[in-house]
Amino acid sequence: VAARPSMNRNAPNAIGGGASGGGGSGGGSNNSYSKMRIKAFPMSMDERYVNQIWDQLKRAIQEIQKKNNSGLSFEELYRNAYTLVLHKYGEKLYSGTRDVVAEHMAKIKDDVLASVNNVFLATLNSLWKDHQTAMVMIRDILMYMDRVYVNQQNLPSVYNMGLTVFKEQVVRHPVVCEHLRNTLLEMVARERRGESIARSQIKDACNMLCQLGVDSLQVYEEDFEQAFLKQSRDFYRSESDDFLAENCSASLYIKKVESRMAEEMERARHYLDRSTEPKIIAVLEEELISRHMRTIVEMESSGLVSMLRADKHEDIHCMYRLLQRVPDGVKIMTDCISTYLREQGKAIVAEENREPSAYVQALLDLRDRCDCLLAQALNRDRLFKQQISSDFEYFVNLNVRSPEYLSLFIDEKLRRGSRGAAADNEIEPLLDKCMVLFRYLQEKDVFEKYYKQHLAKRLILNKSSSDDTEKSMISKLKAECGCQFTSKLEGMLKDMTVSNMLNEEFGNYLSQAGGAGAQRSIDFGLRVLTTGFWPTQTTQNKVALPDEARQAYDQFHRFYMSKHSGRQLTLQPNMGTADLSATFSGAPPSGRGAEAADEPSSTSNSLAVGARRRYILSVSTYQMVVLLQFNRRPKITFEQLQAETNIPEKDLQRALGALCMQKMASQRFLNKEPRTKEISSTDEFTVNDAFYSRHVKIKVAPSGGVKETEPERRETRIKVDEDRKYEIEAAIVRIMKARQTLSHNYLIAQVIEQLKSRFTPTPQAIKSRIEHLMDRDYIKRSDQDRHYYQYVA
Amino acid sequence: MKATKKFPCPMSTPPILKKVIAWCTYHKDDPPPVEEDEYKERRTDDIPTWDQEFLKVDQGTLFEIILAANYLDIKGLLDVSCKTVANMIKGKSPEEIRKTFNIKCDFSAEELERVRRENEWCEEK
Numbered sequence: 044v045a046a047r048p049s050m051n052r053n054a055p056n057a058i059g060g061g062a063s064g065g066g067g068s069g070g071g072s073n074n075s076y077s078k079m080r081i082k083a084f085p086m087s088m089d090e091r092y093v094n095q096i097w098d099q100l101k102r103a104i105q106e107i108q109k110k111n112n113s114g115l116s117f118e119e120l121y122r123n124a125y126t127l128v129l130h131k132y133g134e135k136l137y138s139g140t141r142d143v144v145a146e147h148m149a150k151i152k153d154d155v156l157a158s159v160n161n162v163f164l165a166t167l168n169s170l171w172k173d174h175q176t177a178m179v180m181i182r183d184i185l186m187y188m189d190r191v192y193v194n195q196q197n198l199p200s201v202y203n204m205g206l207t208v209f210k211e212q213v214v215r216h217p218v219v220c221e222h223l224r225n226t227l228l229e230m231v232a233r234e235r236r237g238e239s240i241a242r243s244q245i246k247d248a249c250n251m252l253c254q255l256g257v258d259s260l261q262v263y264e265e266d267f268e269q270a271f272l273k274q275s276r277d278f279y280r281s282e283s284d285d286f287l288a289e290n291c292s293a294s295l296y297i298k299k300v301e302s303r304m305a306e307e308m309e310r311a312r313h314y315l316d317r318s319t320e321p322k323i324i325a326v327l328e329e330e331l332i333s334r335h336m337r338t339i340v341e342m343e344s345s346g347l348v349s350m351l352r353a354d355k356h357e358d359i360h361c362m363y364r365l366l367q368r369v370p371d372g373v374k375i376m377t378d379c380i381s382t383y384l385r386e387q388g389k390a391i392v393a394e395e396n397r398e399p400s401a402y403v404q405a406l407l408d409l410r411d412r413c414d415c416l417l418a419q420a421l422n423r424d425r426l427f428k429q430q431i432s433s434d435f436e437y438f439v440n441l442n443v444r445s446p447e448y449l450s451l452f453i454d455e456k457l458r459r460g461s462r463g464a465a466a467d468n469e470i471e472p473l474l475d476k477c478m479v480l481f482r483y484l485q486e487k488d489v490f491e492k493y494y495k496q497h498l499a500k501r502l503i504l505n506k507s508s509s510d511d512t513e514k515s516m517i518s519k520l521k522a523e524c525g526c527q528f529t530s531k532l533e534g535m536l537k538d539m540t541v542s543n544m545l546n547e548e549f550g551n552y553l554s555q556a557g558g559a560g561a562q563r564s565i566d567f568g569l570r571v572l573t574t575g576f577w578p579t580q581t582t583q584n585k586v587a588l589p590d591e592a593r594q595a596y597d598q599f600h601r602f603y604m605s606k607h608s609g610r611q612l613t614l615q616p617n618m619g620t621a622d623l624s625a626t627f628s629g630a631p632p633s634g635r636g637a638e639a640a641d642e643p644s645s646t647s648n649s650l651a652v653g654a655r656r657r658y659i660l661s662v663s664t665y666q667m668v669v670l671l672q673f674n675r676r677p678k679i680t681f682e683q684l685q686a687e688t689n690i691p692e693k694d695l696q697r698a699l700g701a702l703c704m705q706k707m708a709s710q711r712f713l714n715k716e717p718r719t720k721e722i723s724s725t726d727e728f729t730v731n732d733a734f735y736s737r738h739v740k741i742k743v744a745p746s747g748g749v750k751e752t753e754p755e756r757r758e759t760r761i762k763v764d765e766d767r768k769y770e771i772e773a774a775i776v777r778i779m780k781a782r783q784t785l786s787h788n789y790l791i792a793q794v795i796e797q798l799k800s801r802f803t804p805t806p807q808a809i810k811s812r813i814e815h816l817m818d819r820d821y822i823k824r825s826d827q828d829r830h831y832y833q834y835v836a
Numbered sequence: 837m838k839a840t841k842k843f844p845c846p847m848s849t850p851p852i853l854k855k856v857i858a859w860c861t862y863h864k865d866d867p868p869p870v871e872e873d874e875y876k877e878r879r880t881d882d883i884p885t886w887d888q889e890f891l892k893v894d895q896g897t898l899f900e901i902i903l904a905a906n907y908l909d910i911k912g913l914l915d916v917s918c919k920t921v922a923n924m925i926k927g928k929s930p931e932e933i934r935k936t937f938n939i940k941c942d943f944s945a946e947e948l949e950r951v952r953r954e955n956e957w958c959e960e961k
Contacts, residue, residue, distance in 0.1 A: 118843045
């Protein structure tokens with residue numbers, strides 16, 4: 044460089060706005076105060092000098108592009124560019140640079156075109172890399188221009204300008220553009236077929252396209268990504284169609300899809316731009332999953348239903364994971380599972396003559412299977428949970444006897460000594476599972492009725508295996524339904540505790556009272572039941588108790604009245620039990636006798652042939668009354684029995700039935716003449732002296748736990764409906780009292796809302812209750828509007 | 837960062853460069869500057885004390901420092917030195933400014949009067 048622009052220090056001059064001339068004008072006013080050393084504003088350079096500087100820069104740029112930059116001085120070039128811009132030649136510098144770059148691009152383009160049939164991608168990539176390096180260096184020396192001129196003029200920065208030129212001249216050249224796209228697509232297609240390809244080359248090429256968009260991915264998208272997605276879509280569409288045509292296995296297909304998805308994800312992460320990943324995944328989801336999901340779920344012999352049947356949780360889990368990705372995927376699964384489940388459930392509840400415990404157990408097992416499925420295969424997905432619950436609710440309530448059966452099942456588990464009684468540590472979780480089923484019941488009040496009955500039997504017959512378990516079950520019901528449901532049940536339990544205490548006190552009372560009339564002739568215990576709590580079976584009749592029993596009862600009655608004067612005690616003969624000592628003195632039937640003769644006579648259970656045999660019979664109160672009649676007379680007719688004992692006919696028939704209807708002669712306590720199936724009033728009864736049993740103590744009284752016969756069930760149903768009427772009315776009155784005035788429809792809705800936790804009343808039922816209440820002046824129709832009701836205070 | 841290479845810097849003089857280097861050394865642990873918000877209010881009263889002391893030099897030196905900072909792309913130094921000059925201008929009448937910077941008035945008397953009248957409305961009364 045020949046001359047430098049002189050920066051005269053001491054020239055006095057003005058700091059003007061523009062690059063006005065006036066350098067070095069005269070010495071006149073020599074304003075050289077020491078603190079005011081003004082620098083000359085850079086004067087304009089002459090044309091020649093400017094061109095010189097520019098030429099130097101131009102050559103330097105070309106050298107850089109030829110990778111010959113080692114001999115250049117960075118500082119000098121930087122300074123030259125600085126000078127040009129400072130002297131307002133920024134425009135010349137900028138456009139000049141652009142021209143030089145463009146010129147160079149033409150050469151690059153030619154090189155690229157030449158390589159089209161031979162190492163095209165490698166060539167393009169390497170030329171691109173060189174261009175990047177060159178542009179960085181060019182940008183560095185022109186940094187001042189970038190900072191000042193470019194910003195002021197709102198032009199693209201030097202580097203970005205270089206990108207744009209490269210894009211326009213090289214990459215977007217029609218031949219290059221198309222060839223690039225085809226090359227890339229073909230490589231992807233080959234890799235999908237299983238061949239291995241030069242991944243780094245694609246990576247570099249995609250990188251290049253991304254950068255060429257400057258601040259956006261537009262170039263990448265237009266030049267490559269769109270075509271890539273389209274090709275992928277076509278490829279996977281046909282691949283999935285072909286696969287399904289050949290293989291009819293849902294789980295195989297799912298595995299194939301999973302592997303393809305993993306492959307594409309890896310591909311996108313590895314050598315495409317990251318933004319492509321979600322797009323290609325979306326294509327796969329659409330082509331591979333959405334389009335075929337119904338097919339694979341419903342596939343014969345390998346679809347979801349067969350997986351469910353075989354409990355193939357792994358496979359179901361894979362299917363779930365896959366279908367989760369697309370909208371409605373999960374819904375197809377829930378629908379399918381729901382259909383299957385309902386079918387299974389219906390099969391369980393529809394089976395006639397199934398034992399209640401087997402029925403309930405089957406339901407519990409099904410529920411367990413569902414829990415397992417949810418946990419292992421479906422990730423406890425809420426949608427499935429809800430669907431399964433609603434399915435259970437649906438089929439559990441298809442059979443109206445479900446509440447009764449559930450109560451019987453629980454009864455069996457809580458009863459001591461029954462076949463199905465559960466071990467201590469198993470009972471709690473089992474009861475919890477029963478509660479799950481309980482929640483599905485829509486007629487919870489029916490369950491309540493049966494539960495009360497069964498509980499009463501357990502308590503009275505002293506059959507519960509554990510007080511704590513009973514309490515625990517009641518508290519579970521309480522937690523589910525509130526205290527109203529369980530207050531009576533709790534009362535029943537309490538009565539038992541109180542009765543035990545009473546018996547003790549009675550014992551003390553007797554021993555204290557000592558002498559007169561205090562002798563207890565028979566051993567007995569009493570249970571006092573509060574009337575409201577227990578299932579209503581009050582009988583008012585006066586059964587003719589044998590004297591011993593009568594005396595004992597009177598004693599207790601006196602004792603009780605002395606404690607609670609305001610109360611009334613009524614004996615309930617239909618609920619009690621008695622232990623009788625019975626002696627049979629006849630010969631047992633011949634077969635038996637032969638056996639007995641072979642037994643050694645020393646054991647306590649062996650009795651000599653023909654000797655009197657004494658047994659202890661555990662019977663109901665009615666049966667006790669009947670049997671004791673035979674102490675007075677050996678032969679009695681049914682009619683006579685009825686007259687003597689005062690037992691209601693049905694109960695008498697039942698009591699006698701248990702005593703005389705056994706098949707084998709040695710099992711009968713009484714003989715009935717004639718030996719018909721029914722008991723009629725003229726039948727005659729005698730003691731069966733041929734009775735024989737290996738045990739000393741024999742139970743005759745039924746121990747409960749039997750499901751109701753059809754007539755009994757109808758009776759219970761009637762009672763339930765009766766109770767419901769009261770409950771509906773109570774609800775109506777409650778609501779009307781609170782609201783005073785209410786429209787008909789709204790009242791109906793409110794009533795249903797309030798009662799739905801126990802049962803679902805029909806609008807007609809509610810309507811008839813409303814009319815009933817209107818008749819009794821609890822509510823009336825509003826005068827203004829017929830559809831409104833008013834509360835009558 | 838260690839200095840690795842020597843390079844010539846004919847755009848400035850040793851004393852000025854020394855000042856520049858002194859400033860850079862003092863500020864070497866400064867956090868990187870925040871991206872400048874175009875709409876943020878620009879102030880001149882926030883020059884750190886050390887910098888103020890540092891820039892108590894004659895005008896010539898001050899302007900040389902500005903030029904050097906501009907060339908070497910040292911934003912922090914450029915800012916505080918320009919702000920210093922701005923403070924020298926603030927609050928002065930045109931005549932006072934001319935006096936401070938020794939600017940020759942190149943308006944004729946009539947032009948001066950015209951400009952003053954045109955801008956009368958800005959002046960506080």
